[in-house]
Amino acid sequence: MPDDVTRALSAAADETAAPATPTTAEPRPVPAAVPVSAPAADRRPVERTHHGHTFVDDYEWLRAKEDPEVIAHLEAENAWTRDRLAHLAPLREQVFAEIKDRTLETDLSVPARQGAYWYYVRTVEGQQYPIHARVPVTGPDDWTPPSLAPGEVPAGEQLLLDQNAAAAGHDFFSLGSFALSGDGGRLVYAVDTTGDERYTVRVRDLITGEDLPDVIEEAFPGAVITPDGRHVFYSTVDEAWRPYRVWRHVVGTPAADDVLVFEEPDERFWVGAGLSRDGRFVQIELGSKNTSESWLLESDDAAGEFRVVWERREGVEYTVEPAVLPGRGQALLILHDDGAQNFELVAADVPAAGAGPADPADAAVVVPHDPDVRLESVDAFATHVVLGVRRDATPRVAVVALDGLVPGVPWTARELEFDEPLHSAALAANPEFATPALRVHGTSFVTPTTVYDIDLATGERVVRKRQEVLGGYDPGDYAQSREWATAEDGTRVPISLVWKRDAVTLDAAGTGADPAPLLLYGYGAYEISMDPYFSVPRLSLLDRGVVFAVAHVRGGGEMGRTWYEQGRLEHKRNTFTDFVACARHLVGTGWTTPERMVADGGSAGGLLMGAVANLAPEMFAGVLAGVPFVDALTSILDPSLPLTVVEWEEWGNPLADPEVYAYMRSYSPYENVPDDASHYPRILAVTSLHDTRVLYVEPAKWVARLRAAGAPALLKIEMSAGHGGVSGRYARWEEIAFEHAWTLDVLGLADGS
Incomplete structure (x- = not known):
């Protein structure tokens, strides 16, 4: 199940990621045999009965990930998608080239001081991943970061971690931890080379540049090292992919000797370890969707006992920040929502x-x-x-x-x-x-x-x-504004829009005088907000006259905690009807027409896409669903699946409560595909085989059922990736170019572009 907005937020970092790949888009290999018809998954009905209701699932057999027949079906889906979209290859290559040509490929971050060094990340043209490095601070009062040119390798640079070298030989690579000891002598880092978010933790001696023998397998992201460089704290997951244990590792000893320092039996809670900014405390934080708890340990007493700050109380969330306050000395700043829905800040001993x-x-x-x-x-x-x-x-x-x-x-x-x-x-x-x-x-x-x-x-x-945006980008050539739609219950829902000024015609009131092609994005879950962000790849849409809009629907956090509460559990349908209301507002005010609008969302936003396709298929020309949570009821009913129990506080527990079951059944996209969906918009679902958050089987089943009902649906599945999609910046740009080309095709802008 989705517990984050990985795909949604990755767009904000389109330009920042950096093994070497060609610097032009290359199409994926196409099978020798071109499919003559769309794959039709066999119907192998199984019955699922809960609370007196029986659902017949024809495509549950696609869950058998290791079954060669399932893999063959997925490969056939990929081949069919390639064939159906082969005419877009020139446009994909053009969009890829535009992204590349606008991006300063050899670049570096602003150095940040930590201890005796300035740390930075740089990218090199032609390389997929970033390089982490540092240079010494020149003096104790040197707080001005060194001015480094993008292509410069400064004198005295020490290479800490070259992700390109670490990724060599792997189709996928993700860095899940990068933490330094207080004296800068050691680095703890963690990598995932399959996409299933099982990380291998290593410790690097930064004096010699060599990795120590320490290797910790199957860890969760977020390992930290104590300031003295002697201890590493990390978490591991249970069979349901929930981080539930925290371990202490003594650097230089076998991982088999690591000590379990915390275990959380409640399956609703995730657990992780961190280090306070001042380095004084190791912190263990655990939380469900509405309850949290924090534990502290002095980092110079790493073998000591953690102690709880506030004992957990059901429905109360809090976070702890160690501070030094005037007249009080060492204290804790605690941000909490006990009787304070939008949170308040208190100081405690x-x-x-x-x-x-x-x-x-x-x-x-x-x-x-x-x-x-x-x-x-x-x-x-x-x-x-x-x-x-x-x-x-x-x-x-x-x-x-x-x-x-x-x-x-x-x-x-x-x-x-x-x-x-x-x-x-x-x-x-x-x-x-x-x-x-x-x-x-x-x-x-x-x-x-x-x-x-x-x-x-x-x-x-x-x-x-x-x-830096290459090619003469001028912010003045573009405009942004805020609109407000009215939801079914009268709630005002904000919509953010951005467009190229000379490509969109507005009337005197500042709304559309000539309907434009429009991409409407939405998420609406976990109190995650879709805030304004700049994107180089988005320019390829804007420059072709597409308006990009974000529907800030309930379930997100844009308007505070109440906004979230009104879009979860028994109020979840508000998320879907808000999005439809935003679409109707944009049509009613002249910004666009249904024939010129594509809906887009990923993960929990993919659930939104599936729901609105069922609710209002007439409002959209196309629906783009990334790693979509479209078989929500099946997943939430099975506590043996990754993250199910954790998610009950977000969606409800349909296993125990017949009312929750009936409510989720009313909106779960897969179950609500009608027998005749030939009137549906064009649908493209994008997923990954190794996704542990939203399993590939959800969009695979959804597309199979949509196609059987006559809907024009395509499935693209990455066979070497996880929830966030492909890794590496060039591979990511290819993926974006693929999605942009499909969107432009749906909007009638593929020819002559």
Whole structure:
């Protein structure tokens, strides 16, 4: 099941990823025998009965991943898709070339100081993956990052990890951990080379550049190393792919000797380990969809006992940030939602060893709850505290100066201002606790990602880097705006739009005077917000006259916690009807027509795509569904599948509750495909064989049933990838070009483009 928005958010990093591949798009190999007709999966009915209702599933046999007959069917689907879309090969190559030509392929990040080094990531033209490196800091007061040209390998550079070398010989590669010891002497990193998110953890001696004998298999992402470089903490998963155990590894000893330091038996909870910014604490955090708990251990006593901060209470979420506060010393900043739906921030003492959990009633409120402002994060530094806040559907950064705070008086936070009404702002890399400058990145639909350093003493803002877009990109050639649709229940739903000014005709009211082709994106789950972001690949759509729109439907977090609550559990249908309302608004205000609109969503957004295809097929010319959660009821009914129990708090438990079963049955896309779907829009489902979050079988079954009902559906399945799709930037650009070409074809823009 989907627990994140991997595919949705990967678009924001289209340009940043970096084994070597050709620098022009190459089509996938085509079988010698061209299919003469669409694959028709055999109907092998099995019955599933719950709460007095029996569902006959004709295609459940496709779940047998190791069955050669299943693989043959999937390969036949790929061959059919290649054949049906062969005419788009020139357009795919052109879009790929546009993405490549606009991207500074040899580039590097702004160096970030940590200890005695400046750390950065660089990419090299022709290489798929990034290279991690560092250079020494010149002096204790050197807080200005070195100015490095994109193609420059600076004098004194030390190579830490070349992902291209690590990925050599593998069709897939993902880096799941990258953590440094406090003195910079050791690196712990983790890699996945299949896409199933089972990572191998290694420890590298950065003095010699060699990996130590330590090898930890089958770990979950997020391993950390203590400041002294002697201990590694990591988590492992159970049979349902849930991270439930935390282990302590002593560097230089066999993994078989690792000590289990925490185990969570409740199948609703995920568990992970981290390190506080000041390096003082190892933190274990565990959470379900609505309840959380944190444990602490002094990092210089790694063999000691973890102690709980607040004992878990059902329905209460909290996160802990160690801080040093004036007049109080070492303390904990706790962001929680107990009686504060949009969260409030309190200050509390660090629990003493052996004293038991702290009493939440003893904490002092420092940032009160605000029904109009969602507090999303807190980060503590030596002189300031930084809050991530969401107001008016926009993510913002607010800063609190610790100097001058009065005990008992709520804090005053200063929001960082940006010029654009539609923008996103968030903390960038800030590894140092005692830093004189705060690094922030900002972006919008038209402004490339920009990295700022903000002097914490003066407030002066310095632009360190703005993503370079080659080919003469001018933000002024593009426009963005916010519209509001009215949902079935009268709720106003925000829609964000971006377009090229000279390609779209507007009337005096600022809406469409001449309907334009439009791509409408949506997600709507897990309180994840689809915020404004710049994308180089998106320019290939905008420059051809396509309007890109985001429907900020309920189930996401754009309008605060209430927005999320109104789009989950027994309110889940709001997500789907909101999206349809947004589509109808865009048609009604002249932005587009149903014949010129494509819907797009991935993972939980793929569930949204399947639902709206059933609810309002007449509203769309095409539906693009990435790793789509379209067989939701089947999956949520089976607690033996990865993540099912964890997901019950998001969707409900249909196994135990007949009302939840009936409600999910009413919207689950696979079960609601009608006998005659010949009137459906064109559908393209994209998935991956090794996805452990949304199993490939869901879109495979969905497409089989759609096609049997007469719907024009295609399936593209990556045979060496996971939930996030293919790895490597060039491979990712090829995938985007494939999807963009299909979208343009549906919109009638493939010819002469």
